[in-house]
Structure formats: structure tokens, C-alpha cells
């Protein structure tokens with residue numbers, strides 16, 4: 001029996017791992033004959049062979065690295081969600097919602113200029129969900145939710161989104177939180193432009209033609225009666 005093997009047997013007579021034990025940062029090999037007499041003599045000789053031991057030692061760092069990169073260790077990281085990851089998601093969320101907001105605003109203004117608010121509603125109802133879809137990727141989905149909702153299919157917040165929506169304020173206009181291990185970013189939408197009230201303001205002040213189109217396309221519409229600077233809803237970016 002070799003010297004190193006005797007040492008390791010003394011320091012840990014009972015072994016959990018049939019092949020390797022750790023002693024003061026050094027990986028040692030114990031005698032398998034003592035600990036696992038049921039292993040056949042041929043296989044024992046094979047495992048105890050010094051070139052085999054060198055081989056196992058040489059592949060250890062690689063195995064450790066593989067484990068760190070494996071889905072098991074990644075899964076743990078996702079659940080913990082590091083602050084840096086949250087901040088990076090917030091930054092990406094800001095950028096993508098900036099671009100989404102710009103695209104929607106441009107389309108809305110162009111449609112109003114072309115045929116007035118009632119025409120713009122027809123355009124928005126067809127194009128707003130498509131524009132949202134065009135900004136979504138395989139990694140995240142982007143959409144808008146309402147404090148009171150017009151498009152019940154796309155604008156209704158889920159329970160967790162409703163909770164986060166309630167935390168938004170002018171002083172804290174966006175938020176990132178992990179929900180079921182996935183990040184969710186919300187950015188408040190305020191009715192800071194009087195133009196918005198043409199379709200979301202007090203029903204009495206909304207042009208009758210516009211009201212008629214709204215009633216036809218959105219029979220369950222609850223998104224009127226807002227005042228300037230009210231919280232209208234939020235942009236939502238959800239990690240897939």
C-alpha cells in the first residue's frame with residue numbers, strides 16, 4: 001500500500017465517496033480494499049493504479065468547471081437573482097420601452113392627423129398589439145396594462161402585475177422584481193399629454209363619433225374617466 005493512501009485512511013476511516021476524499025485542499029485516494037471489499041480485485045487494481053489516480057486528478061478541475069456551467073448551478077442563480085442582474089434588466093427594460101413608446105406615439109399621432117381620433121382608434125386596435133409583438137423577443141415579452149382596461153385581452157394585469165402596478169408612483173416610476181424565478185419590469189404610464197384624454201378622458205368630453213367607435217370595438221371598455229397626470233397603466237417587460 002502506498003504512503004498517501006495510508007494517511008487518508010487514518011484521517012477518514014469512513015468514506016462517502018468510493019474513489020475520492022478531500023484532505024486539506026488535496027485530493028487523496030484511499031485503499032478500496034479496506035473500504036469497499038465487495039469491488040472485484042481486478043477493478044480495484046484498475047482504480048488504484050497510479051496512472052488512473054493521476055488521470056482522475058487531472059480531470060477534476062474540468063469536472064468542477066462543467067458543474068458550475070451546468071443547468072443545475074444556473075438554476076440556483078436564477079432563483080437568487082443577483083442585484084446586478086436586476087439592474088441590467090431594468091436598463092434593458094427602459095431602453096426597449098422607450099423605443100416601444102416612441103413607435104406607438106408616432107403611429108397614434110399620424111393616425112389622428114389622418115382621420116381624427118375615431119379613425120385612430122381603428123388603427124390602434126389593429127396595430128398596437130402588433131407593435132408590442134414586434135418589440136418582443138425570444139427572451140422577453142412586452143405589453144401594456146391598464147389601471148382600468150380597454151383591451152381586455154392584452155391590457156388586463158395578472159395578479160403579480162397588479163401588485164407591482166400599485167407600487168408605482170411619480171417618485172418610483174419603474175420596478176423590477178423576480179416572479180417565479182423570472183424577472184418582470186414595470187414602467188408607469190401617466191396621462192401627461194392632453195391628447196390622451198380625447199380617448200381616455202371624461203366620457204362626456206369625448207367626441208360622440210369617438211365614443212361610438214370605442215363602444216363598437218371595446219364593448220367592455222373601462223379606460224375612460226381619467227384626468228391629466230393620472231396613472232393610466234404600465235409597460236410590462238417579462239422574461240420568458
Ligand code: HEC
Pocket residue numbers: 108112116117118120121124125126128129144145146148149150151152154155189190191192193195196197198199200223232233234
Ligand atoms: C385615438 C384614441 C386614443 C388616444 C388619443 C390614446 N389612446 Fe390609449 N388606447 C386607445 C385604444 C384604442 C387602446 C386599445 C389598444 C389595443 O387594442 O391594444 C388604448 C390602450 C391604451 C393602453 C393599454 C391598456 C388598455 O387599457 O388596453 C394604455 C396604457 C394607453 N392606451 C395609454 C394611452 C396614453 C398614455 C395616451 C396618450 C399618450 C393614449 N393612450 C392616447 C386609444 C387611444
